[in-house]
Amino acid sequence: xxxxxxxxxxxxxxxxxxxxxxxxxxxxxxxxxxxxxxxxxxxxxxxxxxxxxxxxxxxxxxxxxxxxxxxxxxxxxxxxxxxxxxxxxxxxxxxxxxxxxxxxxxxxxxxxxxxxxxxxxxxxxxxxxxxxxxxxxxxxxxxxxxxxxxxxxxxxxxxxxxxxxxxxxxxxxxxxxxxxxxxxxxxxxxxxxxxxxxxxxxxxxxxxxxxxxxxxxxxxxxxxxxxxxxxxxxxxxxxxxxxxxxxxxxxxxxxxxxxxxxxxxxxxxxxxxxx
Amino acid sequence: xxxxxxxxxxxxxxxxxxxxxxxxxxxxxxxxxxxxxxxxxxxxxxxxxxxxxxxxxxxxxxxxxxxxxxxxxxxxxxxxxxxxxxxxxxxxxxxxxxxxxxxxxxxxxxxxxxxxxxxxxxxxxxxxxxxxxxxxxxxxxxxxxxxxxxxxxxxxxxxxxxxxxxxxxxxxxxxxxxxxxxxxxxxxxxxxxxxxxxxxxxxxxxxxxxxxxxxxxxxxxxxxxxxxxx
Numbered sequence: 001x002x003x004x005x006x007x008x009x010x011x012x013x014x015x016x017x018x019x020x021x022x023x024x025x026x027x028x029x030x031x032x033x034x035x036x037x038x039x040x041x042x043x044x045x046x047x048x049x050x051x052x053x054x055x056x057x058x059x060x061x062x063x064x065x066x067x068x069x070x071x072x073x074x075x076x077x078x079x080x081x082x083x084x085x086x087x088x089x090x091x092x093x094x095x096x097x098x099x100x101x102x103x104x105x106x107x108x109x110x111x112x113x114x115x116x117x118x119x120x121x122x123x124x125x126x127x128x129x130x131x132x133x134x135x136x137x138x139x140x141x142x143x144x145x146x147x148x149x150x151x152x153x154x155x156x157x158x159x160x161x162x163x164x165x166x167x168x169x170x171x172x173x174x175x176x177x178x179x180x181x182x183x184x185x186x187x188x189x190x191x192x193x194x195x196x197x198x199x200x201x202x203x204x205x206x207x208x209x210x211x212x213x214x215x216x217x218x219x220x221x222x223x224x225x226x227x228x229x230x231x232x233x234x235x236x237x238x239x240x241x242x243x244x245x246x247x248x249x250x251x252x253x254x255x256x257x258x259x260x261x262x263x264x265x266x267x268x269x270x271x272x273x274x275x
Numbered sequence: 276x277x278x279x280x281x282x283x284x285x286x287x288x289x290x291x292x293x294x295x296x297x298x299x300x301x302x303x304x305x306x307x308x309x310x311x312x313x314x315x316x317x318x319x320x321x322x323x324x325x326x327x328x329x330x331x332x333x334x335x336x337x338x339x340x341x342x343x344x345x346x347x348x349x350x351x352x353x354x355x356x357x358x359x360x361x362x363x364x365x366x367x368x369x370x371x372x373x374x375x376x377x378x379x380x381x382x383x384x385x386x387x388x389x390x391x392x393x394x395x396x397x398x399x400x401x402x403x404x405x406x407x408x409x410x411x412x413x414x415x416x417x418x419x420x421x422x423x424x425x426x427x428x429x430x431x432x433x434x435x436x437x438x439x440x441x442x443x444x445x446x447x448x449x450x451x452x453x454x455x456x457x458x459x460x461x462x463x464x465x466x467x468x469x470x471x472x473x474x475x476x477x478x479x480x481x482x483x484x485x486x487x488x489x490x491x492x493x494x495x496x497x498x499x500x501x502x503x504x505x
Contacts, residue, residue, distance in 0.1 A: 007297045015297070022489060069321065071484050074491060102324035104331070127335060131328040137403040163407055170410045173417075184480045186473055191411075194418035202476045206483030209496065217495055225486040232482075 017231055022224030029220030037219055042180055042198035043211050046079075049154045049178045049197075050086045058153035059093040063143050063168060064107065065159020065183070066136055068100035071206075072184055076158040077107065078209030079182070081114045083156065088120040095128045095146055099139040104131040140164030144171040157181040157196070158205070161188045169195030182208065282494035288313075289492040333357065363388040432468075436461050 007015070029035055053060045062080055067073050080096065087094050096111060098104045108129045115124040132142040147155060148171060155172040157165065157179070165181070165188040172179045173195060181192035182200035192199045200208060210218035291313050295306040336350035366384045381389075421427045438444035439461025448456045490496045 006299075012297055018485070019489065022486060026495065069317075071488050071491075074496075075487055078496065098328075101326075101328035102321035104328035105324050108331075126331070131332050133328070133332070135400070137400050141403060163404065166410045166414055167403075167407060170414055184484065186476055186480075189476075191414070195414045203479035203483040206480070206487045209487075218490070221486055221490055221495065225482055228486075229479075229482050232478075 014228075014232065014235075018224075018228040021227040021231075022221045025222075025224035025227070026217050026220035029216035029223075032216075035216070035219045035223050037207075037211060037222060040200060040204050040207070040211055042182065042200035042204070043208055045178075045180060045198045046083060046156075046212065047086055049156075049180055050083055050090065050092065052178055053087070053153040054090040054092045056153040059095055059150050060087060060154045060156065061143070061147050061150065061152040061172075061177075062094060062096045062156045063159065063161075064096065064098050064103065065157070065161050066099050066139065066164075067160035068102050069106070070160065072160045073103055075184075075206050075209065076182075077110050079156070079158050079212065080107075081110060082209075082212040084111060084114040085118050088115055088118045088123055091120075091123065093125075093128065095130065095150065095152075097139065097143045097146060098129065098131050099133070099136075101131065101133065104129070136162060136164055140167055143168060147171050147177065148175060151175050152177045155179045157183070157192070158200075158208075159183065161185055161192075166191040166195055172196075285494055286492060293492075359387075360391060363391065432464055436464055 025035070050060065060083070062083065064073060064076050064080070084094060096107060098107050108126065111129050112121075112124045112126075115121055130142075130146070132139045134142075144167060146152075147168070152172065152175060155168070155177045157168060158181070161168075161181075161183050162185065165183070165185075169179055169181065169192060179196040180198045180200070181196040182205045183189065183192065184202070184205050189199065189201045192201070204211075207222055210222045291309055295310045298306055333354065336353050339350045340347050340354065363384050367388045419426075419430060419433070421430055435457060438447070439457040439459075444457035444461070448458075453459055487496075
């Protein structure tokens, strides 16, 4: 967990705008403003998948992935809490598999507290929060064994996954489970898309807690996030154009004169295709 | 009160790293030293989590063995392996400086540890990894169906990339002009189209990760972390 370098003035200004955008939108949400968020099929299906487990009388298996104390794991915990709130009322058994030791006490505490918060503390079973050490494939094989033996009806894979992602998904498919996966790992997205029923990736993964809870504060932060994205995209576009101008040699010290000079524009469009 | 205390501790803990990142200091100054101490502290706290996790594991298997529940022999095997691995690991303190991976030399505890690690664990991991090829074939056979033009486009791209990656693709098209060679097409697809899409995904993920981190740091994330009542 080493910090990567040091911030520049530009990074500081962008971070300032970012934080301000999020806080402003949170305040707007708290003031009662309706904020729109588009539908995310993978997250909409979470409740349906949990209900399927209840109907079939088979448990849910939730894989937290490989990473330890990391933002990916915390985002997964937020989704886990939502699923527990749904399944607790339906009295469906849930088995959570954990790979990393530092995360295990956090996960156990989160699961216990969530059951308690919905008024079902007796449903918490410490044996169903399983610490499965031994590395990537040991954890994956142990989780695959749980899915196969318990004949899970629903499998959730939310977290940091690597090569074992497809093995888990294929095992879930072999027992007829409905599978929903979410990860921020770029290279595992194709495997989850091919093998799972629903896939949540990229930004949607981190938006899950806001999407599922529908809390105004969380939605507000999502909108602030989108504002920041627009700013960064604008900066990228401006940087791209100015880089082309500088490289093509048509940039002049007086940008206003440059913009008004038709010869400069003609030369710019001639140079652009070369780059 | 408890919720406020949790938020305060979370904010203070994150503040150290945020200030260190943005403050225009120099390597070796008090902020840099604080960050390093903070990271060491995090590692120590994480080690306590290791103890908790192992206690739960050993306790669960010990109870299963003591009560001779179904599958008790698996628990016995697990406990014996744990004792052997931890005992040998502590006795040998890992590898001696002159020991090379794959060499089963030295006193018997060292040999036993080497066999356990290099002779058993590593080949097992490699075997499991190799299973992935069959899983990929199985998933691809099941998932790749040309139902519409988008699926057809994806299939065409997959065929070009797969053939372009292997020597067979090069052998099939090396006599053609450069624009007709499969490896060239593969490179263009991966670098231009796929690369752009990956960057777009990474961009979104980074934005989402920073926003989630900010919510956690400021205590805005709802849930059991901050004792949300339903």
